[in-house]
Amino acid sequence: QQKVQQSPESLSVPEGGMASFNCTSSDRNFQYFWWYRQHSGEGPKALMSIFSDGDKKEGRFTAHLNKASLHVSLHIRDSQPSDSALYFCAASPSNTDKVVFGTGTRLQVSP
Amino acid sequence: EAAVTQSPRNKVTVTGGNVTLSCRQTNSHNYMYWYRQDTGHGLRLIHYSYGAGNLQIGDVPDGYKATRTTQEDFFLLLELASPSQTSLYFCASSDADWGVNYAEQFFGPGTRLTVL
Numbered sequence: 683q684q685k686v687q688q689s690p691e692s693l694s695v696p697e698g699g700m701a702s703f704n705c706t707s708s709d710r711n712f713q714y715f716w717w718y719r720q721h722s723g724e725g726p727k728a729l730m731s732i733f734s735d736g737d738k739k740e741g742r743f744t745a746h747l748n749k750a751s752l753h754v755s756l757h758i759r760d761s762q763p764s765d766s767a768l769y770f771c772a773a774s775p776s777n778t779d780k781v782v783f784g785t786g787t788r789l790q791v792s793p
Numbered sequence: 794e795a796a797v798t799q800s801p802r803n804k805v806t807v808t809g810g811n812v813t814l815s816c817r818q819t820n821s822h823n824y825m826y827w828y829r830q831d832t833g834h835g836l837r838l839i840h841y842s843y844g845a846g847n848l849q850i851g852d853v854p855d856g857y858k859a860t861r862t863t864q865e866d867f868f869l870l871l872e873l874a875s876p877s878q879t880s881l882y883f884c885a886s887s888d889a890d891w892g893v894n895y896a897e898q899f900f901g902p903g904t905r906l907t908v909l
Contacts, residue, residue: 727900731897779824780851
């Protein structure tokens, strides 16, 4: 079964700090990656996608993809208490329509 | 923004009971999904569908049936509920192309199911 491993399980950063999440996939067919964020009591919402090797920046959020190492990461600079949430990476292979989610990383940003 | 609604929001049943979870999306997306969310496991795909009448098997399908009656409506059925199916269930939709899925998914608010 295709898997996506996330690390760390939880993370605590001070307000204004940098938060970093990692995701490693098990299958080289994974080509399309998304990051989702879930606040308590809500459904996940998409943050950003990354489909090509390298960096992609959207505001305070930067995603990095290295397909050769099957690794994708997300970095949040100037973290805010409102960024406290559960973060998931999601991966889609190029040869099927299935989407696989990681196990999630819980972020706590303290004021 | 895509609208995905789920009902009920909370459900309690007993072991062996029948449960139907409902999901409706109003943006004419072709794909719809059912996930369960459990601590330590993240989101796991149960079943998904490309369109009305279509059903695809996900990664954790045992004990679940699903039916896509219209473009908008996707149902998850638990015919003999067990305590192991106690979980938070999410429905999602996306406007992906058939066969290759790189589109954003839009999630509903979730249904919390407890099987006693």
